Amino acid sequence: MRIALSTLVTQHHVTVKEEMSATRGFELLGVTPTAPLSITLKAESVEDKLFVNLKVEGEVDARCDLCGEECKAPLFAEMDEELSMEDECFDPIEKVFDLDFLVEEAVVMSLPRTVRCKPDCKGLCPTCGVNLNYATCDCVQSDSPKGNNPFGALQELFSTGGAKNGSTKM
Numbered sequence: 282m283r284i285a286l287s288t289l290v291t292q293h294h295v296t297v298k299e300e301m302s303a304t305r306g307f308e309l310l311g312v313t314p315t316a317p318l319s320i321t322l323k324a325e326s327v328e329d330k331l332f333v334n335l336k337v338e339g340e341v342d343a344r345c346d347l348c349g350e351e352c353k354a355p356l357f358a359e360m361d362e363e364l365s366m367e368d369e370c371f372d373p374i375e376k377v378f379d380l381d382f383l384v385e386e387a388v389v390m391s392l393p394r395t396v397r398c399k400p401d402c403k404g405l406c407p408t409c410g411v412n413l414n415y416a417t418c419d420c421v422q423s424d425s426p427k428g429n430n431p432f433g434a435l436q437e438l439f440s441t442g443g444a445k446n447g448s449t450k451m
Contacts, residue, residue, distance in 0.1 A: 297322045301384065312341040312392065315353060320384060331364040331378060337387040343396045347404035348412050358391030 300317035318339035325332045336359045343354040362383055364370060370379050403413035408420040 294326075295324045297324075301388075312343050312354075314356075315340045315342055318356065318388065320387075322380065322384075324378075329365055333362045333364060333380065333383065335360050335362070335380075335383055335387050337384070337391045339391075341392070343393070345398035345402055346396050347402045348398060348414055349405070350398045350412070350414075352396065352398040354393045354396045356388075356391040356393070358387045360387050360390065 299320050299322075301320055302314065302317045316339065318337055321336040323334040337356060339356045340353050341356060343352060344350065345352050360383070364378060366373070370382060371377075372379060398414070405412055406418045406420055409418050411418045
């Protein structure tokens with residue numbers, strides 16, 4: 282996405298709407314857009330500064346963090362940036378601002394931090410791995426603090442304040 286300096290001289294305020302099918306951010310993070318992303322860029326020129334507002338919206342195919350099922354996840358990011366002709370994104374030969382790096386950054390920022398196939402996803406059984414959304418299992422869930430949790434032994438330290446002899450070492 283490029284904005285020519287000549288455009289900013291004649292029009293101090295520019296709005297560009299585009300659709301983008303893929304960026305490097307998707308490849309790096311292992312997600313696939315379900316449709317082209319909607320990108321809206323608003324740029325305003327004030328003296329020798331360029332103020333940019335960038336919005337990215339869309340949807341990606343992803344995997345649920347709890348059960349691993351494929352699902353759709355929404356994307357949304359909005360960012361504001363202040364640029365000048367001294368920034369790396371300005372090409373003095375062609376006299377344009379190349380804003381692709383901002384778009385890629387916004388795409389990465391728009392990816393959801395957590396993905397759930399549904400709000401009440403039960404995940405996988407920690408013992409046998411069955412998807413608890415579709416089936417139940419006969420695994421015995423231990424009531425001890427250790428249970429199936431590899432860090433369960435630490436729970437005993439927190440509840441007693443340390444080792445039994447008062448030392449921090451067991």
